[in-house]
Amino acid sequence: MKLWLCLRFERLPLESLDRAGTGLVVVLERQRVLCANDRAAELGIRPGMGVATVRALAAEEPCQLLERDREAEARTLQRLCCWAYGVTPTLFSYREDCLQLEVGGCLALFRGLDPLLREVASGLTGRGFEARMGLAPTPAAAWLLSHADSGAALDCGAALEERLAPLPLALLADFSDTVDALRRAGLHCFGDILALPPTALARRCGAAFRDFLQRALGRHEEPSADFQPPPTFSDEYWFGYEVRANEELYPALQMLLQSLCGFLRNTQLQTGEIHWQLVGMDHSLREVTVRSSSRHSDWQNWYQLTRVRFERLALASSVEGVALACRELVSGELENIDLFAPRKQREPLAGLLDRLRNRLGLQAVLAIGCRDEHLPELALYTGYDRPAGSPAGAVAGEAQRPFWLMPEPQPLGERNGQLRWQGRLDLVYGPERIEDNWWREPACRDYYIARGQAGQYYWVFRDRRARRWFIHGIFA
Amino acid sequence: MNEALQQIINRRDTWRGDLPGLAANGERHWHEDTLPTGYSTLDAQLQHGGWPLGSSIELLSDGCGLGSMGLFLPAMEKLSAEGRWQVFIAPPFTPYAPLLRARGIDTGQVLLVHPKNREDLLWATEQALRSSTCSAVFSWLGAGDYRYAELRKLQLAAASGDSLGVLFRASDAAANHAPAGLRLQMRAYRQVHILKQRGGNQHLDVSLPADEDIPDQPQLWELPAGPARSPQVQPAFSFA
Structure with missing residues (x-):
């Protein structure tokens, strides 16, 4: 039925129209009262009254007259x-x-x-x-x-x-x-x-x-237009008072995100980007965009990412309302964490990556990988994403390689025929020649393992072309 | 019993000698989880026979050439099977990916995080320790002075997760008290000194056995001592 x-x-x-909800507010249409709030009703203001009557009834009290x-x-x-x-x-x-x-x-x-x-x-x-x-x-x-x-x-x-x-x-x-x-x-x-x-x-x-x-009475069928959810989402929340501290925003953010994620769940859509808009008391608008590396519809995840951004946000003026918009919605596949994963992983891997990047910036979080190159600095890849198609599988039996590689080889000092790097260096093993890159900037190096005074081991090389010594890595 | 004393006993970080591994309130000090270090001499000295997971481990060392990372390479290799992140926070240099790969570690799991200031460093470390997506967290706190409360926050974050959490600090920190469950100091190449171990032996020196690292490779400490060749002499052959 x-x-x-x-x-x-x-x-x-x-x-x-009315956001604050306090004081005396009246909505007018063609100079007649259409709708009045509780305070106005207490004073006897009724729909249909003229503006002059309203003013007379309001007497001394400041009255907000809004056009419909x-x-x-x-x-x-x-x-x-x-x-x-x-x-x-x-x-x-x-x-x-x-x-x-x-x-x-x-x-x-x-x-x-x-x-x-x-x-x-x-x-x-x-x-x-x-x-x-x-x-x-x-x-x-x-x-x-x-x-x-x-x-x-x-x-x-x-x-x-x-x-x-x-x-x-x-x-x-x-x-x-x-x-x-x-x-x-x-x-x-x-x-x-x-x-x-x-x-x-x-x-x-x-x-x-x-x-x-x-x-x-239901004796004739009534034709009715059916609502279709729009392809974008927007919702807003008005506090009804001035918000000065960031913490006071959080309950509203939570509510809006729950509404967004409820919408996404209902429509089977996902998003990778949400836009916050803070409306100041002085009608200033402040946009904050929160991105995630993967599309999903998990409100707690969005809330954490938003918190990371809002914790560091300095509010220029007190806030009256907050709006949430989501312009790009795509029907996505649900990414779930592996039910049979070992131990107790509770969120997708991207969750941590998003939190770190949202606070520290994209450049501050890097991935590493291997490349099929002979020169050590080229064999090591660092970048924002995992390298595509990096050679997989363990390669055993290679020569000794250090744990740390310096970003640039550092020139070594020499005194009385003795290499120095924060103290005396003794070569203990080598050489291993690495030659490559002959088509661009030819490199020909003899790598040695050197021992420092405190017992540290370093990876040093002699550049055979420049006839100079460099330190390139540290065994740690 | 004296109420103040009872309160102290009820704290999770109070260790009672008569109940190894158990606090007065019956809770475990740390998870049962331990991870073998890969070095038999070290396992023998550590409580539960390995690295405690879900507790912070402090490693005090000046400079980074004394084999402190080699200490964790076998553990990283085992954790690699879990497929979760292995996070390096404020590392002194870049870990050499071909070495990690040669040791059987999936380099795709390694994240390098470079915080700009001390506040971000502590925040990122706490986030990583707390997250359930990390199997290992290495954080170079460096020579800075850290308040007990800050370190305790990290210890609590580590306790809420189940990762291998290692904080690298300077040797000076040995003089100060710290909430970590295990504190190690490296004074010479591959010589580990156990400064503090909750519920276990303390003030011990452990040297890592040479033959357990990678069996088919010459080890650094087995290399012929003294200069291999005079730097001025050109090598007659090479094995590039």
């Missing part, structure tokens, strides 16, 4: 759709301030209606939204019932006609002429007209009104 949950955001114009922004409302509703996509895959936005969620198909997932409603309510409260709910077998009826008191609105046990009966016809603002005519005839609520024969009602009120009623 289909069951639609209508979420009606009565204060959407206010909630999509329909685009902001649409954006907010779209974000709420993304969130609600985590509850059910069948949903759409309805009228200009409602979401319709088909929850009949996911009752088993949430183990019943009550846990589902609790989940929805806590999700909305966490995002700072207030919604009236209505439950019915059709979207139109669910919307109508969202105007009833909360007990009746969610009680799906009774017959739909009975539940609709006490609702006033005045709700149908789209059919204001018809409703007027019916009111003059003494018909005020749904119960009055549902008792009439449908054909007589259609004759009196027109086909559009009849169709609406038929759809609400």
Whole structure:
């Protein structure tokens, strides 16, 4: 059985504009009050009042008058759709301030209606939204019932006609002429007209009104646009107060990342880059981009990487809100750690690499590898990535090689025919000739192992062309 | 019992001589995990017969030519099978990859980390020790003066992981107290002095046996003493 949950955001114009939530805030449309916050309602400000009345009622109190922004409302509703996509895959936005969620198909997932409603309510409260709910077998009826008191609105046990009966016809603002005519005839609520024969009602009120009623009662199928999640993600969080310390940002970052990763999980997408935007009290914007070497949808991993960046971030001004955007989403394969891996590896290898690189910089973390070259400095590879196709397998039986290689061979001092490097050097083994690179910069070296005064062993060579001695490595 | 004394006994880093390996609260001082060092004389002197995993090991040495890395090469080879990172933090030079490969170590697991300052060095070391993605962490703390609290933080990070964690410090640090479970000092080539070992023997000198390193290669300490050739004489042949 289909069951639609209508979420009606009565204060959407206010909630999509007002961030602070304190003081007196009123949203106006054509110089008339559209929506007022709690403080304004306390003072007696009601929808429909003129600006002058508002000013008179507000008296001394500073009053914030905001112009209605329909685009902001649409954006907010779209974000709420993304969130609600985590509850059910069948949903759409309805009228200009409602979401319709088909929850009949996911009752088993949430183990019943009550846990589902609790989940929805806590999700909305966490995002700072207030919604009236209505439950019915059709979207139109669910919307109508969202105007009833909360007990009746969610009680799906009774017959739909009975539940609709006490609702006033005045709700149908789209059919204001018809409703007027019916009111003059003494018909005020749904119960009055549902008792009439449908054909007589259609004759009196027109086909559009009849169709609406038929759809609400589920006697006609209602066509509905299905919500498809967008290919990008963005979400924001407004604190409602000034944030000066970095630590105060973390709970919001966590919440946004959980929302992102919930979205990624639902859509089977992954990302390798997320963008943070900090909105200052002075409306300044600060962008922070966090990258990961591998694409994934694990929020804790993103949180750790973000923490690494935010710990060192100096906030220029106090922050009012934070936004998270993710522009490149790709359907990825899930990389999991090997279940049978030895010991207790708990995260993919890339996790540590990302944390180190995010704090220390890309250049500070290097990989090493081998190259098939004769000259020692060319045989050793260092770079940001693991070398592709490096010769694999252990090569045994090679001559003695040092553990450390110096980045550049250092010239050795000589005194009385004696080599010196932090003290006297004695050659103990060698030579081993290494010749190579004849086509570019010919090198011809005789490598020896030399012993220092304190017992250290060094790898030194004599450059046969330059006739000079160098130290190149340390046996450690 | 005196309450202050009981508190001290309850600390994890208090070692009681009568209960080797067990703290007063019944917890193990370190994981059962140990890794054979690859040197029989050293294994014989170490508690549980090898390197303690999940505890920091301090190695005090001036300069880096006394074979301190050779000490860990057999362990690195064994850890290479795990496929996890082997991290070098602030290494003095670059490890020579062909040598590692010749010793059977997967060079793709080696990460070199070059922190710019002391704060980053400690942070990176802690991150690597704490992470479950490292099988070995080598950190060159160098000659700097480190507070006990900073070293204790590293020890705790090591205890939360299961990696081989080695901190290289200068010989001067021998005079100061440190929280590491095992402290070694190298005074001569391949001569290890055990400064401190929790629950085990201390103040011992161990020399590494020559024949256990790589059997089919001439060892550095078996090389003919004295100059092989006078530097001025051109070698008559070579084996390039």
